Amino acid sequence: MALVLGFLLLLELCWDTSALGPLSSTEGSDVLEFELPATNYETKDTYKAGPIGVLFQMVHVFLGMVQPNAFPEDILRKILQKKFDFSTEYEKIIYYEIGIIICAVLGLLFIFLMPLVGFCFGVCRCCNKCGGEMHQRQKKNGTFLRKYFTITLLVICIFISVGIIYGFVANHHLRTQIEKTRKLADSNFKDLRTLLNGTPAQINYVLSQYATTKKKAFSDLDNIKSLLGGGIHEQLRPKVMPVLDNIKAMAEAIKETKEALVNLNTTLKELKESTARLNTSLSDVRRNVEQSLGDPMCAVPPVATTCNNIRVSLGQLDDNTDLGQLPSLDQQIDNINDVLRTDLSSLVQEGYKSFNDIPEIVQNQTTNIISDIKRTLNSIGSDIENIGQQIPIQDKLSNFMGYINDTETYIHQNLPTLEEYDSYRWLGGLVVCCLLTLVVVFYYLGLMCGTCGYDRHATPTRRGCVSNTGGVFLMVGVGVSFLFCWVLMTIVVLTFVIGGNVEKLVCEPYQNRKLFQILDTPYLLNENWKYYLSGMVFNNPDINLTFEQVYSDCKENKGIYTTLRLENSYNISEHLNIQEHAENINNDFQNLNVNVGNIVLLDEAGRRNLMDFSSSGVDTIDYNIYLAEMGKAPTKVNLLSFANDLEAKADHLPQGSLKQSLKSNAQALRMIHRDQVVPLEQSMSTTQQSVRELQHKSGGLGTKVAHIISSLDSAQDFLKTRISSIIMEESKKYGNTVIGYFERYLQWVKISITEQIAACKPVATALDSAVDVLLCSYIIDPVNLFWFGIGKATIFLLPAIIFAVKLAKYYRRMDSEDVYDDMENGNIGFHRHHSTQTV
16 A cells, blocks of 8 residues: 555656756856756655564574575566466465475464373373373483583573564664654655745746746846957967057157267266366376476485386376277267157057057947847747746646545544554563563573572482472473464464565565556556556656656656656757847847957058157167277276385385375375366266166167067067957857857756756655555564564474473472482482482
8 A cells, every 4th residue: 555655646746747847058158057946855765673683684594594595576467467366376386485384384283283292291291101201310411411401401492582572673763663653754745845845936937937048148148348349359368468468668768778878978078078087186196296306316326226117117107098080879869869750659559549448349339239139038038937837737736635634634634543553562461471481480490490409419309499399380381382382483474474474565666666667567557558657647657657767867866757757748858948048149240240440550650759769779888888988997007005015115215395295196196096086087987887787778679670560560560460260259159158158048947947946855765664664664564573582482382381280399309219229338229219208
């Protein structure tokens, strides 16, 4: 019933959603991302039994050994088709059930024989037979047998105890799981309601996302200046901007060159004046020294030698440069001034402006086209709204909701009855486990009392009270075993036959989906329908729609559209044609004609200006002459060294006007060096650096200008020949971007409706909850563990009876015993039988 109920739920839902339809696909933009809000369900799609699952698995292994035959698909198919004749084909059922039948027959033999054996055993013992005589013969291996019987019975009791524990655990687990049934049912019905209530909301959400798509598209259309115009501008930029930047840099270079030439020319004039002043100062000092050397003292040796040396060295006091030979730069400055009469920077800015106005031109020329495209997009929105109105799922889902409510009401009405019956079952299982516990307790008490109270020195007729009580407990355990073991085995056989067959015929084939494969057999459920499920959904039994495929798709949380192949009923692709809508938008973009006009980067005046600068002669100046002169020292001799030498020579002269005059001239030389030579050296060094910079700037000026002109011609030619293709490419890219928004949206709509909306995982989960969880895991697994444990304990009662009877002889107090006359001499044989009074 659970399997049928689950599929009825699925079929009803599918029948009500068969009016859905699909979408086509093209790749859209990466900007918009659509995602259907996730639906959270309460019921877990997997069930784990926990630690007790190991015991369940052990029972499954046992059932696999008892019933190793394959699932009887052919027999079940014939039964469903009502073609199975039991009178002629019963051998197949017997062959499949042979393992269970053998175990059941053995159980029945146990049920019938144990009471009979118990009755005969009791009668026999009443006749002092079968161990009923209270007499124990002395045996050589009596001690060994007692220990052997004790250990064996203890091991058997342990096995019985394990089985009893299995029974207690299974009984309690089954009660606990039955108590969870209400919660399991409520969570599944809640998930089904979530599915049904969420499906219309999901459809509305998907359709409402068109507003987001349209808003993004309209935003791009309104920003055509930056998107399309900016795209064209960026494509041209690598070719155009370097040329304009080079022209701009050359305009700055012209100004910097003029400034450098003017500064250099001015500096040269100043240097010439400084050199003239230095030459005059040196001449004055030289003349003063010559006049001083005319002193009469210079004629007297050895002063004459010093004076002659000073006179010879006076030729070094002279200017070392020849700045007057350096040509003037006035002509080059005039040429540069002529070049600067044309404002090249302003011409370059016009080129920049002409190039940067492309986005504005694009926006102005596409105003009407953008309006047409927006009207087309609005019409697509109307079509999508119509599709939303054509989906009749909302009306039909209300009927299915009523069906779920009725089913839930039925389950809630019968759950108390189930729980009440389960309480009786739990009580019965508890009684069964307690009966076995009582038996094994008697055995444990017998073993404990017998072992603890046994005195190996006491004769059988003189055994203690504790030992005798142990034997009595053992015999009571034997009596209770005979009294109830057949009842226990009856319960074991019934639960084994039912639980084992349900596990092998329902649970296992459900888990490996053999049941679905049987239901999918052509012409099985309806002799006129090849595929029953497609006949129910589409009234067309030739569509390959199977229970197994539907269940598998629902387990993977696929949408109802894909699961039931509803394209055979309502083809969304026909109602929502992505290519048709994309083609309509693309036709509007085909009318997008952008003409940016004739872009002039630099006019003829600018070109002539560059050529004039190239022929200004700045690059033909012989800078090496200037560098050579600037690299010379201002004087032929270091004035400080000369002054120090002059003063040293004066120190060797006798006191007088000569000595004093020479020292005064030496001091004058130091002042000339400080006030004129040092500043002159600094100016010459600075001028030398300026000349080098000017030489570097003007070097290859003609080549640089020629390169700029060549690049300008190349860029201008590129604009004339390639701008049309670039505009076309960028327009196509821009159009594809806008179209991509809608293609992506429509594709997402198609995927959402076909694969995500009304994802039927709750239906598969509900079916699993009814069959795999409730029936198999909650009920059958504990029931199988129960009969496995109780059956194990009951079977071990048989050897326990035998060993308990044997062992009781060694614990109970006997009425008679064997007596020996020569026991002190170690005679191990018995001499005569002697009766004694029981104490």
